[in-house]
Amino acid sequence: MGVFTMPSLGADMEAGTLVEWLVQPGDTVSRGDVIAVVETQKGAIEVEVFEDGVVQGLMAELGAILPVGTPLARIGAEGAPVAEKMAKEAPATNVPAAPERELPCREAAPPASGPSQSKPQPAPPPRPKPSARARPAASPAARAKAAELGVDLSVVTGTGPGGAVVLEDVEQARAPAQPLDPAAEMRRAIAAAMVRSKREIPHFYLSTTIDLEAATAWLAAYNEVRTPDDRLLLGTLFAKAAALAAAQVRQVNGHYLDATFVPADTVNLGIAISLRGGGLVAPAISDAQNRPLPELMLAMKDMVSRARAARLRSSELTSGTLTLSSLGETGANEMIGVIHPPQVALLCLGAPRIEPRATGDGITPRRVVTASLSADHRVSDGRTATRFLTAFDAHLQTPEEL
């Protein structure tokens, strides 16, 4: 019996995306069988199992970015009681969440189950463990409910007196499985990528404050004569200006792979999207530099709604060549970000604000934004980064040409 985990498929691999299961709970597998397909930065890789046994449960959801070591599946000896139960209860379709129902039991179960295990305990366990007794302690109501629902009482963790199974435990055991906490998974994925970034990428940072009067005036006039569904956001202008600047300054647009910078021939602009409820994804809009503003706006709307519904395509998550991260309308003035590997730069925008600025002979209030570029010193230097920020600024001064 063992837990099959996300293997390390290379020294630099922090995480992989599970894209396909080739087995179902109940399948018999032999050492060397391919059981899953994992998408890594080196492409799709077929993953082999290390032992003979029966797949007792799939523990990871398709599409999740999983750090190396994350449990993916449980492989047990043939004929194990859990496997039988799984095979009976799990539907034929691949529902990764279903086996999670067993997780509370798995946590509580001793490594080698058996009644003898409970004797030499120095202290009582926090929660009584299910045992192999023929007739587990259970309240009459729990027993009746278990019979009605077809729940096996011997695998239900009891919370009643002396570890007896009570009605609530049966209902709990029957309740639909809770999927892995997506927010926690997301945080782990972010952590893996950011740790790798900070470890490998010699970041340097440049900031500049950009006057937004031209862009906001143009945008207000544009939106004034349009119904809401045809309006643009300032963020659309930022995205287009960033894409155009990246197309001009190629050293910030591409991937750093195998100690070599590979400039991209188009701009797949990653847009950092914060998810309601926590977490962040940065799916990319392909060929952003060639899309007219209304089309770019539609693509952004579509991507934000799909990001929030967790329906992004894997290509969107891997194809980004430069990422834009904006704080939005309110918040801090400036943000200095961490590059998303294998990309080599990240453009961060603080919240736009009104600021007194020297204009001509006087001082006037102007709407401005602080743009900060984090860049990879293996690929570019301050001069290059300045060229990018200058180009970005210039595009925002001529919004009608965006």
Add this chain to the structure above:
Amino acid sequence: MTEAEIRKAFLDALTMIAPDLDAATIGGGDHLQDDLELDSMDILNLVTALHDRLRLNIPERDYPRIATPDKAVRYLQEAGA
């Protein structure tokens, strides 16, 4: 429309664009951005939804007037919803 109908239409649109919000727990004075954490894309989607449902084209300069449900109900009433 009555005030209650307008409020319901507004909250319906709001919970449609941010499905994690529960209409029953949204206060009349809750600020869409500061309290309910809507961003500019959400606000635009909300205004689009109100346009579809109430046939009211809310100009950008009036966005501050729908910053809370209470303000929005007042504004939408004045605007002829």
